[in-house]
Amino acid sequence: MLSGKRIILGVTGGIAAYKAAFLLRAFQKAGAEVRVTMTPDATRFIGVETFSSLSKHEVAVEVFPENQSTTDLWTKHISWGEWGDLFVIAPCTANTLAKIAHGISDNMLTATALAARCPLLICPTMDGEMYEAPAVQQNLKMVKEHGYHILEPEEGYLASGLEGKGRLPYATAILEKSDEIIRNAQANGPLAGKKVVVTAGPTREHIDPVRFISNPSSGKMGVAMAEAAKQMGADVTLIHGPVSIPKPTTISTIEIESAAELFEQVKAHANADIVIMAAAVSDFTPAEKHNQKVKKDNSDSALKLEQTQDILSWLGNHKKEGQLLIGFAMETENLLDNAKAKLKKKKADWIVANSLSESGSGFQSDTNAVHLLNASTDHRFQGTKKEVARQILAHIFN
Numbered sequence: 001m002l003s004g005k006r007i008i009l010g011v012t013g014g015i016a017a018y019k020a021a022f023l024l025r026a027f028q029k030a031g032a033e034v035r036v037t038m039t040p041d042a043t044r045f046i047g048v049e050t051f052s053s054l055s056k057h058e059v060a061v062e063v064f065p066e067n068q069s070t071t072d073l074w075t076k077h078i079s080w081g082e083w084g085d086l087f088v089i090a091p092c093t094a095n096t097l098a099k100i101a102h103g104i105s106d107n108m109l110t111a112t113a114l115a116a117r118c119p120l121l122i123c124p125t126m127d128g129e130m131y132e133a134p135a136v137q138q139n140l141k142m143v144k145e146h147g148y149h150i151l152e153p154e155e156g157y158l159a160s161g162l163e164g165k166g167r168l169p170y171a172t173a174i175l176e177k178s179d180e181i182i183r184n185a186q187a188n189g190p191l192a193g194k195k196v197v198v199t200a201g202p203t204r205e206h207i208d209p210v211r212f213i214s215n216p217s218s219g220k221m222g223v224a225m226a227e228a229a230k231q232m233g234a235d236v237t238l239i240h241g242p243v244s245i246p247k248p249t250t251i252s253t254i255e256i257e258s259a260a261e262l263f264e265q266v267k268a269h270a271n272a273d274i275v276i277m278a279a280a281v282s283d284f285t286p287a288e289k290h291n292q293k294v295k296k297d298n299s300d301s302a303l304k305l306e307q308t309q310d311i312l313s314w315l316g317n318h319k320k321e322g323q324l325l326i327g328f329a330m331e332t333e334n335l336l337d338n339a340k341a342k343l344k345k346k347k348a349d350w351i352v353a354n355s356l357s358e359s360g361s362g363f364q365s366d367t368n369a370v371h372l373l374n375a376s377t378d379h380r381f382q383g384t385k386k387e388v389a390r391q392i393l394a395h396i397f398n
Contacts, residue, residue: 002179003031003250004227006386008080008116010089010109011051012096013041015159016125016168021046023090024054026171027178035080037061037109039096060108077108081115082394083387085185085231086178089113090151091125091168094136100148101139117394119181120148123174128155128164151177189233190397196234197272198226199279199311201241203259207303208290215280216363219243221328222278224389226251232393234274239265241279259285259308266311270318276326277312278352280363284308316347326396329353330362339373350374352392372396 007027011020020036027034036051037060048059060076081087089096089109096110100122105111113120122143130136131153144150151174154167186192200222204212219240226238230251238253239262247253256262259281266275284305312327319325327348329339332355339353353371360367360382369382372392381391 002027002175002182004248005032005085005182005231006083007032007034007178008084008087008112008118009034009036009051009055010087010092010096010113011036011038011042011046012089012091012093012109013039013045014091014093014125015045016091017042017045019168019171020090021050021054023088023171023174024051026175028054030175035060035083037080037112039093039107039109041093041095060112063105063108063111077105077111077115079383079387080112081117082390084116084118086118086121086182087113087116088121088123088174088178090121090123090174092122094124094126094130094133094139097122097124097136097139097143101142101146119185121151121174121178121181122148123151123153123168124166125153125168126166127158127160128162128166131164131166149177149181186231186233189231191229191274191393192233194234194273195271196226196229196236196274196276197239197266197269198222198229198236198276199239199262199266199281200226201243202280203241203262203282203308204257205259205282205285205308206289207286208292208294210293213282213284213286213305214242215282217241217280218364219245219279220364220366221368221385221389222276223248224385225276225278225392227386228389228393229274229276231390232397237269237272239269239279258282259311263309263311263314266315270315271320273322274324274326275315277315278328280330281311282308310346312342312346312348319347324349324396326350326352326392330356332356336371336373336378339371343373343375350396 034055035057051059099110105114155165156167201219202215202217204214206212226236230236236251238251285308287304287306325348329342331338335355339351343351351373354361356362361369368385368388372379381388
C-alpha cells in the first residue's frame with residue numbers, strides 16, 4: 001500500500017532521532033518516497049546530511065534559511081504540505097507536541113504540520129514521567145480532537161535509565177499504522193467509489209515493421225494523473241502507449257500502440273465516471289501500411305497520410321450523464337486561445353493546456369507548467385508533474 005506514496009518524515013530533538021534514519025529506510029523499502037523536515041534541536045542529535053543522503057532530497061529545517069535567496073524558500077512548507085500523502089513525526093518531543101496542539105509554527109516542521117493537507121501521524125517519544133504529565137496528556141487529547149493520529153509509545157528501557165512508557169515504536173509498527181491511515185484516507189477520499197480512466201504516453205503509427213510516426217511523449221504526466229486519482233480513492237485504469245518509464249504497480253494498466261488501438265480501449269472503458277485524456281495521440285496515420293520493410297530504392301518520396309479518430313471528440317459526443325471529461329492540449333503558440341477553442345469544440349469539461357515553448361514544460365520533462373480551464377475559469381499550476389497532477393485533481397474535486 002505504501003508503494004508510490006509520499007511520506008513527509010518529521011524528526012524532532014529527542015535521543016530517538018537517530019532511529020528516524022532507520023525508519024526512513026523502512027519507508028523506502030516499502031516503496032515510498034520520503035522527504036525529511038527536522039527541528040533545529042534535532043540536528044544536535046543527528047546530522048542533516050544523513051537524511052539528505054538517504055532521502056535524495058534537501059532536508060528542510062528553517063523557514064528562512066541563511067545564505068539562500070531563492071524567492072520560494074519561505075513557501076516550502078506549503079508545497080510540501082500539498083506534496084505528502086502522510087506526515088509522520090517520529091520521534092515527536094513534548095515540546096513539538098505542544099506547538100502542534102496550539103498551532104505554533106516557529107520552524108519548518110511545525111509550519112508544514114499546519115499547512116499539510118494530508119493526514120498527520122504523531123509518535124510521541126519522551127521519558128515516562130514526561131509522557132504521563134497532565135500537560136502532555138492534555139496536548140495529546142487536543143491533537144486527537146484536531147483529527148491527528150497518535151501512535152502511542154512503547155514501554156521499556158529509556159534514555160534516562162528508567163523503565164517506563166515513552167520509547168519510539170519499532171519501524172514495523174509505524175509502517176503498519178501509516179498503511180492503515182492511508183487506506184482509510186483513500187477510502188474516504190473525494191474520488192472514492194469512482195471509476196477513472198486515464199490515457200498516457202505516445203501512440204505509434206507504423207509505416208512498415210521498422211518505421212513509424214510518433215512523438216516524444218514520455219507518459220509522465222498521464223501516469224502522474226493516474227497516481228493522483230488513485231491516491232484520492234479512485235478505481236483507476238491506465239491505458240498507455242509505448243513508454244519507458246516505470247508503470248505503477250498498484251494501478252490496472254492496458255498497453256496499446258496505435259491510435260486505433262487506443263480508441264478501441266477507450267470505447268471499451270467509456271462508462272467510467274471520469275475520463276482523463278492525457279495521451280499524446282497521433283493526429284495522422286499512413287494511408288498505406290507495408291507488411292515488409294520498404295527499401296529505400298523502391299520507396300516513394302511522398303508519404304500519404306490520413307487522419308486518425310478524434311478520440312476526445314468522440315468522448316464528448318458520447319458522454320454519459322454525470323460523466324466528467326478532462327482533456328489535454330499541447331500547443332506551440334496561442335496557448336489559451338487554442339485551449340479554449342478545444343474545450344468548446346471537443347465538449348470537454350476541463351482542458352489542461354501547456355506549451356512546448358515554455359521552459360520546464362512539455363514532453364520528457366519532470367516538471368510542468370499548465371493552465372487548467374473550464375468554461376468560466378483559468379487556473380495556473382506549476383511544479384513537478386506529480387505535484388501538478390495532484391493540484392489539478394484537488395482543484396476540480398475538493
